[in-house]
Structure formats: structure tokens, C-alpha cells
Amino acid sequence: MLTPKFEHLVKQLQVLPGVGQKSAQRMALHLLSKKRPQGVSLAQALETAMCDIKECSRCHSFSDDDICPICADVRRSDSELCVVESAADVMAIEQSGAFRGRYFVLGGHLSPIDGINADDLHIDELIIRLKNSAIDELILATGATVEGQTTAFFISDAARPFVGKITRLAQGIPMGGELEFVDSLTLHQALQNRAFI
Amino acid sequence: MLTPKFEHLVKQLQVLPGVGQKSAQRMALHLLSKKRPQGVSLAQALETAMCDIKECSRCHSFSDDDICPICADVRRSDSELCVVESAADVMAIEQSGAFRGRYFVLGGHLSPIDGINADDLHIDELIIRLKNSAIDELILATGATVEGQTTAFFISDAARPFVGKITRLAQGIPMGGELEFVDSLTLHQALQNRAFI
Ligand SMILES: [Zn+2]
Ligand SMILES: [Zn+2]
Numbered sequence A, B: 001m002l003t004p005k006f007e008h009l010v011k012q013l014q015v016l017p018g019v020g021q022k023s024a025q026r027m028a029l030h031l032l033s034k035k036r037p038q039g040v041s042l043a044q045a046l047e048t049a050m051c052d053i054k055e056c057s058r059c060h061s062f063s064d065d066d067i068c069p070i071c072a073d074v075r076r077s078d079s080e081l082c083v084v085e086s087a088a089d090v091m092a093i094e095q096s097g098a099f100r101g102r103y104f105v106l107g108g109h110l111s112p113i114d115g116i117n118a119d120d121l122h123i124d125e126l127i128i129r130l131k132n133s134a135i136d137e138l139i140l141a142t143g144a145t146v147e148g149q150t151t152a153f154f155i156s157d158a159a160r161p162f163v164g165k166i167t168r169l170a171q172g173i174p175m176g177g178e179l180e181f182v183d184s185l186t187l188h189q190a191l192q193n194r195a196f197i
Helices: A004-013 A021-034 A036-052 A087-096 A123-132 A146-162 A184-192 B004-013 B021-034 B036-052 B087-096 B123-132 B146-162 B184-192
Strands: A080-084 A102-105 A137-140 A165-168 B080-084 B102-105 B137-140 B165-168
Touching: A004 A021, A004 B036, A021 A036, A021 B036, A021 B087, A036 B004, A036 B021, A036 B036, A080 A087, A080 A123, A087 A102, A087 B021, A123 A146, A137 A146, A146 A165, B004 B021, B021 B036, B080 B087, B080 B123, B087 B102, B123 B146, B137 B146, B146 B165
Parallel strands: A080 A102, A080 A137, A137 A165, B080 B102, B080 B137, B137 B165
Antiparallel strands: none
């Protein structure tokens, strides 16, 4: 509409999740009007991240280097391994501050309907790692979805010979959740898993 | 949290309007996981736009070249000039499809309290342009705010000797606006400006 380079930017911005034509335009106008140096910094940060960030060779999370900061951190415990679907899940758990062990990122969940089988995830590699190292507890933190749970059961079967303690995340009412807004499946789980206070 | 280049990208993304820590993280993860080539294209579009887009020397809207596509378009009418505060306003009016004349971007509105006086806007240049060209109608499409209206009154005074017809945008109930959600100032205006049907 305004000018080709502007239109091109507006189109490219829409690759960002949750950004449509309208907010892309607002973003482009904002940067052009008031934040050009910051826009250039953003462009450079983007390009660097897209080109330089790779997968940690140990946990398959994102990393600037061959080994990520979490795998490289000597203060973290090697005796607990937390298996998640994606690097986003690593970040969510890190932000909770509730875990000081290591992670292993599967790269997704089993979903035969989408053609995603055990070979498409890093499951073999996980089992080899469990075979070759002394882990006290394997935490299967896959999603609370049908696929996530199927994936957890599949791994727990394969891992059983090599780990004494295999756990998964508790399911129940989310903090701050009003009962009337919680779905009935979650309520069912929360009732079954009820605990003494 | 994850890795320095990731953290840097998340920080830089927050220059975008409406993007906080949480959505910046979601954007970075989305691009890194599934859209790296598109992320690189976005970076390049951003850098090009920030560095290459300038102000049209005629209307002060954004332009890739010295003269913007609207000023350069020979099919548009020279007899109507629409004065707006910003390039974003040009875009909004263009998208309405209701105007086929030329624009002039002031670069803001008068706001003595913020130290923005006539000299800080392109008002002198506008008056010179009006003096030197035959314009049938000057449309003052500044914002429906105190500052926008003050700016419109200031310009209409200065432009009066050079233009026969000076107008401003109608004020009233927005399309689709439920009366109960319209503020009372707008209702007041809409009642005063009521029209036969
Ligand atoms: Zn790692
Ligand atoms: Zn122009």
C-alpha cells in the first residue's frame, strides 16, 4: 500500500505467531517512526539466532555451542533426567525453578496418525544414554495429551530395565484455577489423585 | 535462560509494540523450531526497511524513493489535499478506499505541554504549498483528540487565505458501535451532527 519495502516487511512480520496483517502494520510503523536503530538490532539478533543457534548434541535443546549451558552446568545433578517434547518445555520448567537435574528433548511426541513414530524422535538415543549412565530418576514430562501420555508409556516400557524410578508430572487443578472453569477430564484426574491436607 | 543468543533475540523482539517477555519467547521458539528460513527473510526485510525507507520529500509519508507512490501516481487528483498527523493515518485512509487525492503528513500534532509547536511540524511547508498550488479542498484529517482538533484549527486559520474549502472528518458513532459502549462525548457529537435519513 504505502511503498514496496514497507509492504514486504509487513508480509514477513506475519511469520511471527499471533501476528496478522493489522498488527504487522502496527509493528512496521512503530519501528519506522520511532525505533529504527532498535529495528536494526532486532534484524541482526534474528539473523544471528536463525543461523547460529543449533541443537545441543547431548540433550537436543537449543544451544549456541555444541553443548548447551544446562548440560554444561557442573552444579546440576546428573541423577535426575527430565524428558520433554521440545525446547519450549525445557524453558517452561526452567522458569518454574523446580528442577535442578538434566533434560532430554525428544523432538515431539508419538503420533502414528501424523506418521510420527519412535524412529522420528530421539528415543533410541535416550535409551542408550539410560543404559550407559547411572540415573536415579527418570521424569517423563511429556504433555498431558493423548499423544504425550502414549509417548510417556512407550518410553517407560523401554526404560524400565535401566532406571529404578520412573515418574511423570502430577495432573490436577492448575494454580488459581476456578473449579467451574476446569474441564471435567482434569477434575476427574484431580479427584482420583486427591491428597491429604 | 536457554542460551545467550536466544536470550538476546527475546530481548530485542520486545521492541515490537504489544510484545512482552512471554510472547517474545513464543516467537523466538516458533521461528527456531519451524521457520528458520522465514526468520532469516524477516531479518533481511527488517534491516532493509529500517535502513532504506525514507520520508517522501513531497508529503513526508514513508517512501522507498524520493517521491512516494501516492505523490507519484498521475491518476490521483491534485485538487484535494488531505492533512494527517502520521504515515499510519495515510495508510488507514488508503485502506478505507474513500480518498483519491494527495496527502500531507504533519509529523504529529500541536502539543504545547510536550513542547511541540508549529515549528516542529511541517506546517510552514504546507502553507507554502497551498500558496503555490491550486487546491480545491483541504481536508484536515487530524485526530479527534484535543491536540488533533487544536492542530486542525491552527492550520485552518493559516490556510484560509489560500484555499476556498476547508473541511474535517465527520465525528459520530463508529460503524457497528453499540450505543451503550460509545462514550458520552462521542454521543454528544453524534447527536449534534445528526442527519436526515
Ligand atoms: Zn544440552
Ligand atoms: Zn509522498
